[in-house]
Amino acid sequence: MDKQILLMFADAIQRKRLLRVTFTTRSGEERSRRCAPLDLSPNERAKIKFYKYHMWDLDSEPKPNLLSLSPEQVIQFEVTAESFIPEQIATWTRKNLWTIIRDWGNLS
Incomplete structure (x- = not known):
């Protein structure tokens, strides 16, 4: 796991900043998406x-949805100047379930 990418991801969570994520799909295609970072954790399923x-993933069609990428798929994270409101995105989660500690008010 690339330490610099991990630190950028954690920083974006702390600052509530959107990311421009460049990654490879399972089929090998390169894609770029505008995303709100949520956490780094094992997939429960x-x-x-x-x-x-x-x-x-705010760019997915027809509506935003969860994007989970293995570290090997991530090419680049770019932290943008655009912020997000966690309560408008993480509506399904319970308090204190995050791996990366953050100050997200009621969602922390």
Whole structure:
């Protein structure tokens, strides 16, 4: 796992900044998306618990949804100047379930 990418991801969570994420799909295509960073944790449903970057993909069609990427898929994170409001995105989560500590008010 690239330490610089991890630090950028954690910083974006702390500052509530959107990311421009460049990654490779499972089929090998390169894509770029505007995302709100959520957490770095194992996928709960996976049989083998590898850590993944979990983000809210604002560019997915027809509506935003969860994007989970393994560290190997991530090419680049670019922290943008655009902020997000966690309460408008993380509506399904319960308090204190995050791996990366943050100050997100009622969602922390």
